[in-house]
Amino acid sequence: MRRTNTLILGGGPAGAAAAITLARHGAAPLLIERARETGDALCGGFLSWRSIDRLETLGVSRDALGGHAIERVRIFAGTKRGEVPLPGRAVGVSRRKLDTLLLARAVAQGACVERGVAARRAERGRAILADSAVIACETLFLATGKHDCRGLARPHGHGDPMLGLRIRLPASPALTKMLGAAIELHLFRGGYAGLLLQEDGSGNLCMAVGKARLAEAGGDPRRLLAELGDESRALSERLALGDIAGSIDAIGAVPYGWRVRTSEAGLFRLGDQAAVIPSLAGEGMGIALASGVMAARYHLAGGRGAAKAFQAALAQRTRIPMMSAGALGALAATRRGRLAAPRLLAAFPTLGAAIAQLTRIAL
Ligand SMILES: Cc1cc2nc3c(=O)[nH]c(=O)nc-3n(C[C@H](O)[C@H](O)[C@H](O)COP(=O)(O)OP(=O)(O)OC[C@H]3O[C@@H](n4cnc5c(N)ncnc54)[C@H](O)[C@@H]3O)c2cc1C
Numbered sequence: 317m318r319r320t321n322t323l324i325l326g327g328g329p330a331g332a333a334a335a336i337t338l339a340r341h342g343a344a345p346l347l348i349e350r351a352r353e354t355g356d357a358l359c360g361g362f363l364s365w366r367s368i369d370r371l372e373t374l375g376v377s378r379d380a381l382g383g384h385a386i387e388r389v390r391i392f393a394g395t396k397r398g399e400v401p402l403p404g405r406a407v408g409v410s411r412r413k414l415d416t417l418l419l420a421r422a423v424a425q426g427a428c429v430e431r432g433v434a435a436r437r438a439e440r441g442r443a444i445l446a447d448s449a450v451i452a453c454e455t456l457f458l459a460t461g462k463h464d465c466r467g468l469a470r471p472h473g474h475g476d477p478m479l480g481l482r483i484r485l486p487a488s489p490a491l492t493k494m495l496g497a498a499i500e501l502h503l504f505r506g507g508y509a510g511l512l513l514q515e516d517g518s519g520n521l522c523m524a525v526g527k528a529r530l531a532e533a534g535g536d537p538r539r540l541l542a543e544l545g546d547e548s549r550a551l552s553e554r555l556a557l558g559d560i561a562g563s564i565d566a567i568g569a570v571p572y573g574w575r576v577r578t579s580e581a582g583l584f585r586l587g588d589q590a591a592v593i594p595s596l597a598g599e600g601m602g603i604a605l606a607s608g609v610m611a612a613r614y615h616l617a618g619g620r621g622a623a624k625a626f627q628a629a630l631a632q633r634t635r636i637p638m639m640s641a642g643a644l645g646a647l648a649a650t651r652r653g654r655l656a657a658p659r660l661l662a663a664f665p666t667l668g669a670a671i672a673q674l675t676r677i678a679l
Contacts, residue, residue, distance in 0.1 A: 323453035330587025331459030332418035333608025339425035350434035357411040360522040362598035365404025383407030384513040398658030400668035408512035480567040485519030485558040579627040582620040597641035597675035640674040
């Protein structure tokens, strides 16, 4: 059996942010990431102005991050459309790029990163890997994100589970002209789609959709996209620029709204394993980064015993962003709310900026 003081499971933004912060202060964590190569995780790729600032403090500069500048939000619902400026300059960036930069930074700071091996099961004080090796630890940072780890899985919610779907739109002058410096939100019955340009000029169209809506389309994502295109001309024009017959990435049962409020000594839950904000807010990565840094700081100051205080403090810090994003999601779930959203934005431009701020986690 191997032993380590601090073990981080998962090398997404949360795990990497914790690893950088711990390593920077000499704590030399061990991080286990199941993917051998950094993939392009299913994510809308919207990084807010605050997350960009946080990345700077972690040693990932704006220049290194690059990305496509996002300055406005454009909302579509049926035939309605509204557009307002964002309160800060965001970027659209692929997860391949972001995760690569963060993990390289963690290694440069002295973290030990082991790739290509998954934790099969975790519990406070140890993890069992897929090859049956056991790693015992004083403190476990659980950062497996969208994927639950047996032994410490999040409870499954009730009601219609939300799924994540993604299609890519290849870079083209038509796409660049259509999207410009905006993130688009297309609201529809049973879900929404976010669309923005990334660093290479390609479009990332990421949807959160209820399982029931997908079931109406016979469980076929392509049929669902065709139906959504029939309902919205704007979405149909955008989908026409992609390869709908090509691959569609999917992720099941995203527990939006879930938030942990307490923990026990030696177990720090980070990122999506601590709080899952509705993705139309575009703040999941912000929470992941903030929680990673915060958990590391609590641990550096108070050791394994600080887990409970950390989890309570994180729950408090995510309360307003989660409530605000939840309220937006609830509004978008009703026909009246969806149709009112573009009009409200157009009539009260400062409302958009205020909501965009409310859904951010404080630095
Ligand atoms: C449809 C959709 C759109 C979204 N759009 C946005 C957006 O535009 N902006 C935004 O900020 N957020 C967005 N999010 C949310 C964002 O993707 C997540 O909140 C964020 O990725 C959480 O980061 P994390 O580090 O907690 O987890 P993840 O990014 O999921 O990373 C977890 C890591 O752990 C690894 N792992 C998993 N299981 C194991 C295991 N057993 N052993 C070892 N390693 C393991 C994985 O390979 C992965 O690298 C979106 C989410 C969805 C579903």
